[in-house]
Amino acid sequence: MRISDILKVKVPTPSKKEPSPTSPIEPAKHSISEEKKTEEVSPAVSGERQDIYQELTIFMENFWLRLEKGKSLEKEALQNISRKFVNAFIGNSALIAELNKPTPPDDYLPYHSVNVCLLSVALGAKLGYSRERLFDLAQTSLLHDIGMIKIPKNVFLKSSPLSKEDMEKIEEHPLHGRSILENIKGITHDILHGVHQSHERENGQGYPDGYKNGDIHDFAKIIGLSDTYEALTHDRVYRKAMCPYKAIREIIRKDGQFFHLSFLKVLIETITFYPIGCYVQLNTGEIGIVKKIYSEFPMRPVVQIIWDNDKKKLEAGKEVDLSKQLLTSIKKIFKKETVDKFSESQNKGGKGAF
Template sequence: MRLLPLSMVEPGMRLGKKIYNSDGLTLLGEQIELTASMIRRLEGHGIDFVYIDDPRTNDLVIRDLLSEETRSRAITEIRDSFRKIADTQLKRKTATTLQVGKSFRGLMDMIMTDLSQHKDAMIMLSNISVMDDYLFQHSLNVCIYSTMLGMADGYSREELTTLGLGALLHDVGKTQIPLELLRKKDRLTEAEFSHIKHHTSFGFQFLKDEPNIPLLVAHCAFQHHERLDGSGYPRGLKGEEIHDYARWIGLVDSYDAMTTHRVYRKAMLPHQAMEILFTGTGSLYDKQKIELFRDKIAVYPIGITVTLSTGEKGVVVDLNATVPHRPVVRLLQDEGGQELDGSREIDLSKALSVMIVGVNDEPVAP
């Protein structure tokens, strides 16, 4: 299968991977032949990329880090809990009004069990082919990425539980922000942005007294927009004043926001998002965390179409864990644009003179 931007998908192409609805259930199954109306509908729902069947790459298997059961329960749990919280005025909440701690701890157990089976895997995009409200899927994505990175960084299971809960609930304060503000397509006014920034305080106030929720989880919600140089909010904390978990979540939150479709722009691909994150190394984000993230992220996801410095084009079919930016590429077009049968592959970790110079026919920054 191949991972194509929706702009390159044509009627008659067949899906190579399922598309899920807002409940985490299958909406369109594998091998469904796409029509023009289906493609328009996917575009309207914010789907920017889909996996397409291609006989030359039909041996590729894109393994999800979460089982369908876990993903479905997670989206349902996040959605239902956040909607209940949205209906509750936080200033009037009592400790017994909403007890999300028990259900979210059970959910974290399921997530960690699934992720522990893939702890050495490269982190692939989690939001491709999912039709969902941004807040719910974003919360799950940040949890998946943060937990995987915590595993790679040697955190204990107890630490991973707290980090994962902090990631799941980092944006819970946005349930108190008007939807029309969160979904505004035009540039926010200074007053509107100031109001949105209050979601960190709203989240802290809600979580700090919740039963079965560690206080550190509340601080993750409070601090995930703080930055090393003090340029973040709400308190302008610097360096070690920001908890380690919040620094992880802040980094991952930024990455997922960039690689997810938003009402005001299309999703970026991982290599584009990582270029932006690296510009903040040492000022916004920890150097060690950025480097570990870089080493665990599939910068060029399996199935993506790349152009090589030789002029040949192909599809990424395997990843090299030690050098993620130099994957294995199956050649589909020669330098003259002639179609190939897909029988030849090139391992860029060994062919050091060959570089990836384009992704989906767009140039890659040197």
């Protein structure tokens, strides 16, 4: 299936939309005929989003350390940080750009949980979830891999291919997760189902129970898709990360049958292949940074040019709106580390190279 076909899919309104105690999130409109919606980020907003992302990351690092030491789950603290994160996201959806940050492949679970939470909340907001519903979704996504605490690290951090026995152990972690959570007072049925079913798939080929479409909780569908995308776009001990564009292509090519088309559409509109803040090279040879994104034109953002086609840095970079300049397109994505090294080399008088 082509991306253009997925973008034509009609996204249903939420089947369960609870009243919000404050201002509600309005359901996203997905008609490609409407006026283009854009997002951009200022330096001040960038600092704010990094603060809350960093705070949640530190919380999850300590969360996993506590679990490894056999300590109990701090439910109230988890609820508080989830609420704070959702409120921050509602006020600043550009937080999604934090998904681009690299994570350590040999100790990825805390960072993976944070990124899956970030993307799941973004998808839930696009689907029209109320603020309270997003709070529950955030908690569920942070907890979705809690059962991995029962799996030996030498199994899921293997750099070599997993054996059948290894896979069987890993596929038990949703059951371990539900077992850990079901006796904790205040953990809702939505959270339990979301954790238990987060690796189930539309065609029944997921685990642990082989549930199909209508039997899978929507939280689990969102988290399962977010989990897959996050894993593909970050380094693991057995492979390097893919760029967003290639990751979504891979999900559609290989895993499209595993996920509902309406959720795939929302993912494409949320990620837009080229997130705000990523560095790209155009087919003109110019190199710049993505500044604005259009939800209905995910492959054609606005790019601020930093270096011209001779790799000469521009004092006041021009902006190129790819939704209007149809003969110009993105040729390549660069990691931030690559751009930083090139910029440092130029600052020292060298030519540098990408």
